[in-house]
Amino acid sequence: MDKRDAAVTLRETAFQVIKRHIVNGEWSGGTFLTEKYLSELLGMSKTPIRSALDRLEMMGLVKHSPKQGVIVQELSLKKILEFYELRLSLETYAARKLTGRMDGAFFQRLDDNIALQDEAIRRDDISGYVELDRAFHAMIVGGLDNEEYAEVMSRIQDKFLLAVRMTFVKHKRRLIGSIEEHRRIREALAGQDPALSAQLIEAHIEYVKKIMF
Template sequence: MDSMQEGKTMRETAFDVMKRNIISGEWPGGMFLSEKFLSELLGMSKTPIRSALDRLEMMGLVKLSPKQGIIVQEVSLKKILEIYELRLSLETYAVRKLTGKMDDAFFRRLDENMALQAEAIERMDITRYVELDGQFHEMIVDGLDNEEYAEVMKRIQDKFMLVVRTTFARNPSRLKGSLEEHWQIRHALAGQDVELSMRLIEQHIEYVKVIML
């Protein structure tokens, strides 16, 4: 690579680049990656690359095999269902707790995020939209101010983003519908109807599950 982000180690840089390529679909599930290819791509030795690969394997994004080498993992149907059940539990709980209780700063962050979502849709930049979509949902869970909930959400986000990206790639017209649902959820959170907030977030998450299945 020509340059690294300031303050990042080679291991962190390798991890970020590889994860981004997997999440974006640049490296699809089942793709074989050689250490030589990664070393040339990243412009670094195998040591930081192997460390980054170990971390990606722990996340379930790659599989390291002595015989087959490095393979980008495909997310199984069982794993998709597990992620959806966990996310549904997290976010319905979050909106139940947060509806009618959040300050202006919280809504400013949501509004800024959704403005960027709209820009990504205008450019038909699915990768950027998926990233912003993940941030939107993370902000809702972060509103609980509970480190354990936030940590669980972050842990499932990368795999979830893989699934969401596939959904939008199959149906690009879904982008505008997704953003509209985000606005509905945002306005419901600013109101007092807890049941409405819970129903909207559930319908929003279930939509992607139905498309994938």
């Protein structure tokens, strides 16, 4: 690996590690992060750290403060509701388009994901379930094979997970309801009724919105 490739790898590693800490809720909104601390934590120079922080700021996960360094962004109620509306539009559209049109490989991926969701619930692994929930919904939008849609979904999910995690922490019984709804959505996508698929997606997302607020 030459120096250029190594630099790219370090930037990507820094980005993924910092993002994971934020999205997992380990660094909550309002947390101050210094380049020195992050450099020591990740065992790398400040250059890839700065690059990662710039990228995270563009995503809206952190903001730079001239006097305090970098601050993890807090999600406002307005912003969370905006994410809900955008996600609802993306996923109901995808559900209508994909119903009755996907191959066995697509459904095998959904089935494998649901099986892992079931394992996470039995382990009481909320963080693991949230990541699998994210992947399940990303697979549905990804089925459109549209890079722009997939990119928008990815940006939403990185921020949305902060809110979703808190929902499952406060309402653990919701895990069972969530996975059952995922199973029904999967079956509807394999059927021939696009309106039903969209209806199930909408109800699934709206229910989380209801119990959160």
